[in-house]
Amino acid sequence: MAGHKAQRGKTIRNSNVELVRLIAMAMVMFNHSPWGASNYLDMGAGYGQRLGSTLIVSFLGNWGGVGDCLFFIISAWFLCDEQQRYAKNASRCWHLEKQLWFWSFLLFAGCIVFWHIYGGVPGMKSLASLGLKTVFPFAANMWWYPTAYMLFLMICPLLTRGLRSLSHNTHAALCVGLIIVFGWTPWRLFPLNMGYSVLLFFYLYILICFAKWHMGDLCMNRTMAYRLLIFGLVVGLGSQLLVQCVLPNRIVWSLWMNSPRCLSSICIALAIVICATTAKPRHSAVINYIAASTLAVYLVCTHPLADMVLKPLAARTSVGIAAIGQVFVMAVAVYVGALAIDMVRHWVFDWTIDRNVERQNRWIVLRLRAMRDSGVRILDRLTAAASMKVQ
Structure with a gap:
């Protein structure tokens, strides 16, 4: 979530990590693509063909939990070793809020255009609700991730100080307790009142802090990272495969692979971050500049405008494997388009709103x-x- 101006400062970001941000957001994009509205499933086909189509969509679309987990762990990985200051985190929140305002008003304008095209406007209650969220995207929780992240940043200095005061054994016991309660049960089956909120970030941050502070060898060991990756993939994809074999006619969402609090998602995300941070550092101005706009993809694909535009298009796709390819192309187009628009936004902001950012x-x-x-x-x-x- 760093701004482009930060890229011109003294700290040159590791492009390995920035590339992981782009990968994480691609996972989120495919998770929010309108697979269910497409004609990927040919009900007249045999079991094998139906299962094949469902598995492809299931494996493409169920990486959202890993993507959420990965996107946050990248931030937590560096925050936990940083000298925490409220002033710096408040500046980060303000930078993020400006991005939210830009996209909330732009996407709301898009909704108005498409309501006019479709010849209908939602009820006054729905319109007022969306309008309120547009004006107050953080306070009204327009998007759960940035709202939760900004709340987390405000509490992070105090949380970090508290975790630093814990002994190794106490911190370890806290992590074990959290994993026992939240780490092995999919959110869809056992919500346990966590959901998608700042509580998820507290949970992940506590685990990452323990890994960085007390398991330094793990954070530098690529062999262990590969083992974590294999474990996460076997549990996540294996469970998805078993469930889809029983239910070949519909995609099953929010199992172990698509729950950011579950061990499978955490292991995959942690392994990818370890591999990225232990590899030879690379510095690409292009990758770093593009990666600073990754959040825009999430803002676009989870806004009501995305459903309004993409679902009717998905409903017109061909039947079978061709529909999967068409939805895939739609997802890539949204991904590239959102990045491109946000890079232009950054350039405009650098010359206007952010000229006096300090x-x-x-x-x-x-x-x-x-x-x-x-x-x-x-x-x-x-x-x-x-x-x-x-x-």
């Missing part, structure tokens, strides 16, 4: 500190008043 960051930090100090004073007064009444 001043903006200072102003926001000062306002947040003033709000914090006011809140502390109010609490102190309430405490003092309560003490006087007790006396």
Whole structure:
């Protein structure tokens, strides 16, 4: 989620890691593609052909959990070793909020255009709800990932400090307990009240911090990374294969492969990050510049406009394997298009809105500190008043 301006600074990003960001977002894109609306399944075909088509779609579309996990672990991998400061994280949130505003208004305008084309407007309640989320994309939770990530950034310094204070054994026990509760049960079958929220990021961050701080050999061992990768793929794809053999006529979503909290997804994501960070560092200005726009793909493919445009197109696809290819091309087109538009946005922002970005960051930090100090004073007064009444 780094901005393009950061790429021009002193720190040159490892293009291996930036390439992994692009791969992670491709996983998310295929997960949100309109496979179910397409004609990939020929009900008149035999069992083998139906199973083959379903398996292809299932294996293409069930990487969303790995993608979510991978995209966050990349950030957590570096955050846990960073000197955490609220001012820096507030600046990151402001940078992200500007991107959310751009895309929320652009996509809302797209919705209006297609409502006009289709000759119908949703009810006032739906229109007002989408309008509210457009104006307040963070507060109204337009997209769960950036909302959860911004909340996480605000709590991350305190969380990191607390985890640092834990002993090795206590931190290990916490990780084991979390994995026992959340790590082996798919979200669709056993939600356990976690869902897709900031709680997911707390959970993953606790695990990654333990790996980075107390399992340094693992984080540098490519052989162990390959074993983690094999384990995750066997559990994730193997379980998907078994379930689809029983249910060849429909795709089964949100099993072990498509749940970012499950061990299979975590193992795959962690293995990929270890391989990327232990490989010989590469520095490509092109890859780094493109990778800074990866979040835009998620914002586009999970917005209501995507369903409005892509599902009717998917419904017109051919029958069978040709439909899979056509939806695949649609997904690639959205992926490339979103990246291209966001790169243009960055270029425009660099010359306009972000010309005085440091001043903006200072102003926001000062306002947040003033709000914090006011809140502390109010609490102190309430405490003092309560003490006087007790006396």
